[in-house]
Amino acid sequence: MPDISLTSVVVLCLAxxxxxxxxxxxGGGGLLLLPALLLGLPNTAPAGYALGTNKAVALVGxxxxxxxxxxxxxxxVRLAVRIGVAALAGSTGGALLAAGLSTEVLKPIVMVVxxxxxxxxxxxxxxxxxxxxxPVAPRxxxxxxxxAGLGIGFYDGLIGxxxxxxLVLALTALLHLDLxxxxxxxxxxxxxxxxxxxxxxxxxxxVYWQLAxxxxxxxxxxxxxxxxxxxxxxxxxxRIVLLTxxxxxxxxxxxxxxxx
Numbered sequence: 277m278p279d280i281s282l283t284s285v286v287v288l289c290l291a292x293x294x295x296x297x298x299x300x301x302x303g304g305g306g307l308l309l310l311p312a313l314l315l316g317l318p319n320t321a322p323a324g325y326a327l328g329t330n331k332a333v334a335l336v337g338x339x340x341x342x343x344x345x346x347x348x349x350x351x352x353v354r355l356a357v358r359i360g361v362a363a364l365a366g367s368t369g370g371a372l373l374a375a376g377l378s379t380e381v382l383k384p385i386v387m388v389v390x391x392x393x394x395x396x397x398x399x400x401x402x403x404x405x406x407x408x409x410x411p412v413a414p415r416x417x418x419x420x421x422x423x424a425g426l427g428i429g430f431y432d433g434l435i436g437x438x439x440x441x442x443l444v445l446a447l448t449a450l451l452h453l454d455l456x457x458x459x460x461x462x463x464x465x466x467x468x469x470x471x472x473x474x475x476x477x478x479x480x481x482x483v484y485w486q487l488a489x490x491x492x493x494x495x496x497x498x499x500x501x502x503x504x505x506x507x508x509x510x511x512x513x514x515r516i517v518l519l520t521x522x523x524x525x526x527x528x529x530x531x532x533x534x535x536x
Contacts, residue, residue, distance in 0.1 A: 296498025303440020
């Protein structure tokens, strides 16, 4: 357990709860959780510990959300697992390269990711509002395995924040899914990316396991509630949540980077 105050632990647990809910609704819970860990952990802790602890927490919440979705959403589990296997390989490779990243490098990258996601969703208001009526072509399935699996999986292992959101966007674009079904599919894939990355961080010893276990309880609760909320409220609600979270985080991290 890192040497941090009780107040910081409480704040991190609340961040894990919120991140679990957001991740289940639209993906990208790491956009909340990783910045919280970067700010909450001691300045002496290498960035690798924030990344590793984030993966341990996220795996639990994502698994809970995936199970909730699989029971009620029209998810093609076989396709999700195929993409997930590729994502597992990609995230393992990305995690191998992640140890050398510093906090100073990581924070600007996260900000750029946030701005890019927000701009895409704002300028594509009809994106993911309804699934395509025609079957998905095999070449699109292969593209999803390559890009959403290997590509985004590698990014998840290397950096992580926004992976769930990128998966939702990629699956919606490539497989013509609506946002709710894409979120459900992304959760299964994201379980694989989190598992691959966590395995590497565990081998390197860069996980605060006690803190992760405590935060994971809150993340799991948030994830299961978030999945039920998305299933009930639909794609329009998912889009609103995505834009709200992205805008809030851009403002917060910009303040931390240039004002504070």
